[in-house]
Amino acid sequence: xxxxxxxxxxxxxxxxxxxxxxxxxxxxxxxxxxxxxxxxxxxxxxxxxxxxxxxxxxxxxxxxxxxxxxxxxxxxxxxxxxxxxxxxxxxxxxxxxxxxxxxxxxxxxxxxxxxxxxxxxxxxxxxxxxxxxxxxxxxxxxxxxxxxxxxxxxxxxxxxxxxxxxxxxxxxxxxxxxxxxxxxxxxxxxxxxxxxxxxxxxxxxxxxxxxxxxxxxxxxxxxxxxxxxxxxxxxxxxxxxxxxxxxxxxxxxxxxxxxxxxxxxxxxxxxxxxxxxxxxxxxxxxxxxxxxxxxxxxxxx
Amino acid sequence: xxxxxxxxxxxxxxxxxxxxxxxxxxxxxxxxxxxxxxxxxxxxxxxxxxxxxxxxxxxxxxxxxxxxxxxxxxxxxxxxxxxxxxxxxxxxxxxxxxxxxxxxxxxxxxxxxxxxxxxxxxxxxxxxxxxxxxxxxxxxxxxxxxxxxxxxxxxxxxxxxxxxxxxxxxxxxxxxxxxxxxxxxxxxxxxxxxxxxxxxxxxxxxxxxxxxxxxxxxxxxxxxxxxxxxxxxxxxxxxxxxxxxxxxxxxxxxxxxxxxxxxxxxxxxxxxxxxxxxxxxxxxxxxxxxxxxxxxxxxxxxxxxxxxxxxxxxxxxxxxxxxx
Numbered sequence: 001x002x003x004x005x006x007x008x009x010x011x012x013x014x015x016x017x018x019x020x021x022x023x024x025x026x027x028x029x030x031x032x033x034x035x036x037x038x039x040x041x042x043x044x045x046x047x048x049x050x051x052x053x054x055x056x057x058x059x060x061x062x063x064x065x066x067x068x069x070x071x072x073x074x075x076x077x078x079x080x081x082x083x084x085x086x087x088x089x090x091x092x093x094x095x096x097x098x099x100x101x102x103x104x105x106x107x108x109x110x111x112x113x114x115x116x117x118x119x120x121x122x123x124x125x126x127x128x129x130x131x132x133x134x135x136x137x138x139x140x141x142x143x144x145x146x147x148x149x150x151x152x153x154x155x156x157x158x159x160x161x162x163x164x165x166x167x168x169x170x171x172x173x174x175x176x177x178x179x180x181x182x183x184x185x186x187x188x189x190x191x192x193x194x195x196x197x198x199x200x201x202x203x204x205x206x207x208x209x210x211x212x213x214x215x216x217x218x219x220x221x222x223x224x225x226x227x228x229x230x231x232x233x234x235x236x237x238x239x240x241x242x243x244x245x246x247x248x249x250x251x252x253x254x255x256x257x258x259x260x261x262x263x264x265x266x267x268x269x270x271x272x273x274x275x276x277x278x279x280x281x282x283x284x285x286x287x288x289x290x291x292x293x294x295x296x297x298x299x300x301x
Numbered sequence: 302x303x304x305x306x307x308x309x310x311x312x313x314x315x316x317x318x319x320x321x322x323x324x325x326x327x328x329x330x331x332x333x334x335x336x337x338x339x340x341x342x343x344x345x346x347x348x349x350x351x352x353x354x355x356x357x358x359x360x361x362x363x364x365x366x367x368x369x370x371x372x373x374x375x376x377x378x379x380x381x382x383x384x385x386x387x388x389x390x391x392x393x394x395x396x397x398x399x400x401x402x403x404x405x406x407x408x409x410x411x412x413x414x415x416x417x418x419x420x421x422x423x424x425x426x427x428x429x430x431x432x433x434x435x436x437x438x439x440x441x442x443x444x445x446x447x448x449x450x451x452x453x454x455x456x457x458x459x460x461x462x463x464x465x466x467x468x469x470x471x472x473x474x475x476x477x478x479x480x481x482x483x484x485x486x487x488x489x490x491x492x493x494x495x496x497x498x499x500x501x502x503x504x505x506x507x508x509x510x511x512x513x514x515x516x517x518x519x520x521x522x523x524x525x526x527x528x529x530x531x532x533x534x535x536x537x538x539x540x541x542x543x544x545x546x547x548x549x550x551x552x553x554x555x556x557x558x559x560x561x562x563x564x565x566x567x568x569x570x571x572x573x574x575x576x577x578x579x580x581x582x583x584x585x586x587x588x589x590x591x592x593x594x595x596x597x598x599x600x601x602x603x604x605x606x607x608x609x610x611x612x613x614x615x616x617x618x619x620x621x622x623x624x625x
Contacts, residue, residue, distance in 0.1 A: 191402035197358055198397075199390035199417045199468070209416070213407045 022294045032286035039280050043098040050092035051077040054249065061087045066261065069268050082268040084257055090268060093254055094276045100250040101277070104161065105231035108168035112230075113223050115169065116176025117212070123177065124184035125207050135181065141174040146229070147236055154242045164243055168230045179222045183215040190214075217295035224288035228281045235277055251277040303374040304331040305475050305508040306355065311368035311378070313347075313354045322579045324350040324363070326532035329605070329612070332476065335506040337499070339519025339540070341555065342529030343576045348512045351529075352478040354378075355510075356393060357385040373475060391421040394469035398481040400461035404453035410464055411449040417471050436467040440497050459490035463497065470501055477502070480512045495522055517559045520544050528552050531577050531587035538611025548608060548618035550592045586615070594619070 024030050042049070052059050052075075064073050064087035071079050073089065081090040123134040141149070153167035187193065188211060196210045237243030238252025239259075246253060251273045258269025313325040325347045332338045342348050353359055355370055357380060370378040372393065377385065389395075397403040405413060414433035415426060422429075430449070437445035440463040453461060462482060469477050479498065483491040499522055502509050513519055519526055520540065527537040528551065536549040547553045557570030574591040577583060583590050589599035594617040603614045 191397060191399060192405045194358070195395070195397055195403040195465075196405070197389065198356060198395040199420060200386050200388070201390070201416065201420050202386065205416075205420070210405050210408070214405070216407075 019294055023290060026290055026293075028286060029290035032283040032290070035279065035283040036287055039098060039276075039283065040102065042095055043102050046092075046095035046099050050089070050095050052089040052092040054088040054093040054096050055247065063087065064089075066266055066269070068266070081272045082266075084254065084269045085261065088249075090254075090272050093249060094251070094273050097249055097251040097254050097273060098276060098280065100161070100244065100248055101231050101234060101252070101280070104164055104168070104234045104244075104250065105227050108165045108172065108230045108234075109223060109227035111165065111169045112172040112226065113176050113219065116173040117180045117215075117219065119173070120177035120180030121184055121207055121212065121215075124181045124188060125203070125211075131181075134177070138174040138177050142178070146171040147233055150233055150237060151240075151242065154237060159242065159245055161244060161248065164234055164237065167237075168233060171233070172226050172230060175222060175226055176219070179218050180215055183218050184211050187211045187214045221288055221292040221295060224284055224291060228284035228288065231284070232277070232281050251280075303371075304333050305336075305373060306510075307331040307369075307371040308351075308355070309369045309371075311351070311354060311370060312366045313350050313359055313363060314366050315363040317362055320580045323532050323582070324579065325354060328368070328532075328534055330527050330534060330537060332508045332510060334475070334508055335502065336525065337502055337509045337511055337523045339516075339523030339526040340510055340512045340529060341514065341516055341519060341526060343514055345576050345579065346529045347532040348514075348529055349480050352395065352480050352510065352512060355476075355478060356389055356395060357382070358389075387421065390417055390474075391472045392474050393476045393478065394472070394474040396462075396465050396469050396477065396479040396482045399485045400458055400465055401453075401485070403465055404461055406453055409450060409452055410456075414449070414464075414468050414471060417468055421472055432471065433467075436471050437464065439470070439501065440464075440467045441493070442467070458486055459494065462486060462490075462494055466494070466497060466501070470505065470507070473505060474507060477507055477509045478512070479509060481514070482511075483518060484513070484515075491518070498522075515559075516544075516555050528555065531579065531582060533587070533614060534612070535588065535614045536611065537613075542611060548611070548613050549588075549615045550594050550617070550619060551588050553619050592617075 047053065054060060059075075061074050064079070064083050065085050067073070067079055067083045069080060069082040071082065073079050073083070077089075079089045079091065081094070083089055084093065119134060123131040149171040150167045153170055154163060157163040157167060193206060193210060196206045201210075234243055234250060235252030235255070238250050239256045241256065243252055244250045249257070254273035255270050255277070258266070258271075258273070261269050308328055308330050311325055311328040312323070315322040315324055328351060330338065340348050340351065350359070350363070354365055355372075355377075357377065359365060365378050368378060369376055372388070377388065404410070411430060411433060414436070415429040418424065418429040418432060419426075434445045434449055437448060442448050442460065442463050448456065448460070448464070456464065466482070482498070483494050486494060495518065498509070498511075501507065511519055511523055516526075523540050525538065526540050526543045527534045528543070528549065529535070530551050536543065536547070536552045543552060544556065547556055551572070554570060554572040558572065572591055577587055577590070585600040586592070586595070586603050589595040592599070596617065598616040603616050605612050605614055608618065
């Protein structure tokens with residue numbers, strides 16, 4: 001056979017494997033990815049690795065309030081990052097806060113992605129008036145800053161974790177819809193779609209099984225970047241006092257709590273949660289950037 | 302016996318802002334069971350649009366404005382999307398020109414082949430998988446099980462076109478439309494693919510329309526040849542007749558431009574001018590501006606005439622089919 005191309009015993013090189021090996025070629029990407037994994041693991045394991053449960057009022061002692069980093073708490077353990085105004089151990093509070101921030105970011109990211117993808121695909125495939133109406137709504141939505149949209153929605157919906165997620169989803173679905181529509185329009189014109197139609201596959205099948213998987217690359221990139229921005233948006237809302245309540249302190253709430261102490265030299269209450277937020281958002285964005293480089297064939301060397 | 306496919310007076314027009322493009326303008330042909338018909342013409346002559354019209358896959362602004370397409374005796378021109386969907390890939394299959402583009406790059410070969418079976422038949426996944434494997438074996442793919450688990454980018458062009466052919470034959474269709482399936486392949490692979498296709502049609506009794514711009518390809522493959530120019534069939538007949546005694550000046554020109562060994566050193570014949578602008582077709586016979594035999598009579602559209610067993614649209618056919 002002249003056109004045998006597969007070495008017989010070789011592992012099948014899936015697009016996924018190729019993508020993984022390219023991604024980890026860059027030390028920046030690898031570093032950001034490892035940082036992100038560590039942050040996620042710390043957040044998930046928070047209840048088992050922190051000395052204190054900052055939500056349990058029985059474990060929080062006001063007498064421990066505003067201790068500088070490295071102080072000894074009344075109950076015996078060392079507060080390596082100090083404590084906040086109400087005596088919460090900051091290390092514990094940051095890990096618990098990360099849990100909330102990450103889950104809000106991921107949950108709103110996933111919902112916005114699902115909704116935006118379906119709407120974007122409908123727009124691309126239906127065309128005509130349906131597409132026009134959808135895309136004008138998207139344009140309208142994108143002409144407002146996301147933080148403004150979220151602020152207005154919170155004002156209407158009220159506080160609470162579900163409302164925050166809902167507000168973030170509404171503020172962000174349009175980004176996904178626009179990306180998916182643009183990609184799907186390009187993919188739709190490709191011959192494999194025609195070939196799939198010639199096989200007698202149903203429209204739904206062609207859209208979801210053939211076009212959608214080919215739109216995944218830009219979706220993954222937009223997904224990571226938008227998740228990072230959802231996390232910082234949530235922190236912004238919480239910092240402004242319209243996000244999560246004091247009883248569920250996310251990173252934004254912690255930063256806001258420490259803000260009033262900044263001028264009196266008790267920097268740690270705001271700075272450490274702020275650093276945690278910064279590290280999280282930056283590492284997600286870096287991962288997103290490198291994903292884009294790897295997944296975009298035009299940027300390849 | 303009813304023909305597998307019987308096309309009468311088919312017109313597919315595209316209504317663009319710049320004007321109406323009569324991509325297919327009055328086609329008559331039929332293909333019988335087990336027969337291979339070569340549809341030959343230059344790019345833009347409406348060959349591919351003919352194929353897509355049969356499958357009912359003409360997207361707006363185009364549509365079939367007139368004519369009938371009878372498939373196994375049933376009218377399918379402008380049939381409902383649902384009934385066409387049960388025909389596509391099942392009773393009528395299509396093979397495309399560029400095998401690099403027609404397989405979905407992110408899905409494995411088995412996913413795509415199994416899907417083609419399951420779209421039309423209620424069988425379990427394992428059965429469909431085995432049938433896909435056997436189909437790959439039939440088109441001469443070595444170690445088909447391994448290829449089935451591969452992604453398209455891991456196969457060569459010839460291999461991918463074999464996969465496409467195997468996929469087309471999966472549901473044992475009555476008709477296969479092959480749209481320039483060997484154009485993107487190199488010559489040795491081309492010969493193999495033609496051989497496989499011929500083999501399979503003979504064995505399964507499938508009718509086939511082989512669309513190509515290359516007369517040399519269909520000369521050894523097709524039973525009958527239809528030569529298309531500017532949306533019309535200008536000459537149609539049994540392959541040997543057409544190759545040995547072409548009547549239409551365009552067919553003569555096409556044959557003359559095939560390089561062949563017996564005219565070594567001689568200057569290749571070339572048809573003067575360019576394929577016509579489909580928006581502004583010349584009056585009368587569309588080929589007349591490029592035709593060296595054209596005269597005043599050609600200002601009128603020539604009708605289809607029966608010319609000793611073949612149909613011809615020409616007022617001044619070549620008497621002996623010799624090149625001038």
